[in-house]
Amino acid sequence: MGGGTEHPLARRITDGLEPRAWIVAVALLTGWHAEGAAGVGWGAFAAFFCGVVPMLWIRWGQRHGHWGDRHVRRREDRLIVLPGVIVSVAVCVAGFVLLGAPREVTALVVAMLATVMAILAVTTRWKISVHTAVSSGAVVLLGLSYGPWVLAGYVLVALVGWSRVRLRDHTPAQATAGTALGAAVAGPVFLGLV
Template sequence: MTSAPAQPDSRPARLITDGLEPKNWVILVTLLVGWHADRLAGIGWGLVAALFSAVIPILFIKWGEKKGHWGDRHVRRRQDRLYVIPGILLSVAAGLTLTYCLGGPREVTALVIAMLVSLFVVLAITVWWKVSVHTAVSAGAIAILVLAYGPWPLLLSPLVPVIGWSRVKLRDHTLAQVVVGTFLGAVVGGAVFQLLR
């Protein structure tokens, strides 16, 4: 699917897409899982996970955007994602190696592995179809937080369809792509985290 121009009244959708982008969810979930795992020390490990899973990937994406390799930080073209996602995978794998080798908390390690596995699944699908990373990451983050903290993070779940709406409104994804992204993130991310924590 190639992106069509956004509709003129799409400012709210753009604000939602930008404000609730994957990087922000990753930072939230890494810090909260870190806190759950080992309080203040866990926050430190969460910051390490956030560095390799959110900060370095967004810097890589912005570098590619500046060089003209892809259009913007949301990497709209499916073909461009086939280059971006492996770069993100390398960064997340480096963070996992560091966390594991330095004895990071089991829950934080499980979280990073869950993100890594989810990214591999997204990459496999991206070879032929452009699944929504926005809904995959938000749904996966909520599922993992529910497993760690209990039901209260379900209060965040209405944000997932709102994000999905924004992606469809901006014509970056179809309804099917946001639904599959939601299912993938919650099921794959949640299952791997639960299995390993």
């Protein structure tokens, strides 16, 4: 696995629907659902610590030769990257608690934290797909806020999974497991807190 077979459409899907894009979208949309325009500010705070800071961490490691690319293909490298992501998301949770963020947005970030921790736990033994875990969790979380019609977004999750397999960055089992993990962790954690 790794150094995948290049397929232009699969590459565009993998890059365009990477975890950061999903995280930013779900954070802003959940903020809007929670408190309208004011909630978007909370969503932007979440997007910064859960999407932007982790991407800066990944890019720093990439520039310094610690891992190969922004998708961190090697499982061993993910064991370094994911704890850094967990720290950033945990800082966001602490900030939300201290600042009195809306319950729905706080629940979203706690669900993200739980999902990343679950991904890390699996990654210690096996290379699960972060792309499908994050996209699946995002669709479930948006469905819980906006209604079941959002679950049609699983078409995009399937495309993400296809792209990861087509690029040979993951097996079908790793992409499917990521999809299941994202939904199974993010949804119940969110529901337990709202």
